[in-house]
Amino acid sequence: MNQASEKDLQDVKRHVRQHLIIAVGLALGTLFTLWTSQTNFGSHSLNIAITLCVAAAQAFMVAGFFMHLLSEKKMIYCFLVFTAVFFVVMMAITVFAHMDTNVVHYQQ
């Protein structure tokens, strides 16, 4: 463990370089998010969509590279698929709740 081979050393150096590039990408993403939020794209909904897409791309970079999710074991992907399903269901309930306009007004 303490005596890392030359190959390990090169591997880690490559990973460190990769992480630095990702960090620069994340910082640029943050600046881009600031720009999109200040720019008028015609509708506020479009601004929200673009800003959230950039945030999702940044989240992908953090999960994929910093958390090594791109090269993880199958078992972890299984957990995350289940989590994603429950998450989507929860968000769908939110959307359905918002779409439910069947409000009954009772006269007093």
Added chain:
Amino acid sequence: MDIPYTVERREDTGLYNAKLGVWLFLASEVMLFGALFSSYILLRVGAPDGTWPRHWLDYKLGAVNTIVLIISSVTNVVAWANLKLGDFKKYRSYQAITIVCAFTFLGIKSNEYWGKFHHYTITTKAGRIADGHLQKAETTADKVVIDGHWVADASELMDPKPNETEQKIEIERKDIAEMKNYGPARNNFTGLYFTMTGLHVLHIIGGIIVIIAFWGPLSGMWKTEPERYTNRVEVAGLFWSFVDLVWLFIFPCFYLL
């Protein structure tokens, strides 16, 4: 009793147990923050036009905090990579930067909280509205002093103009009908803001405690069980990156949109 699979991988999962455990924990965290984000969406899209505040938070501070968290995530991963290479000294140096970044984040966040708790909207009995930051040193039992401006209509407060000229406003306490700060009880926006960022701050504090513990008091394990120690640092790092990931969504939702 020895805890199994702290270093070697289980054949069925291909992972050491702590890693499996932390990913399960992170999955539950996704649902926790997901529930809060879904509340945010529901309240936000359900808010009538003009009632959801805009520009209440300083986006520059939010952006600085985002960059600070990104730096801390990188140094955290690089610190772990150095442990993998057996370079404990470099690990400690990089992790020290992570700790400094974490405290910087908390410093900026507490400054923002301080600002919100000292920012008041005062409605006088005559119906006039003043908005600004409380000047505690000049406020007495008889009068309240704020640095702010008079507002023609309460709806103006929902999207304040940038660069509004501030002036010192003195109001006699007997003339005040209502005095409300920008704390969690003000409206749905501040309620969600304090709940979500507060929960996030608790995660940051938890992360710092663990990182400092491994950096200092528990670092003796490096001499006795280096692989187990490296795995512990990796698991803490996964949690730390997740905390960064959550902030990447909190920042645009509250500061920009």
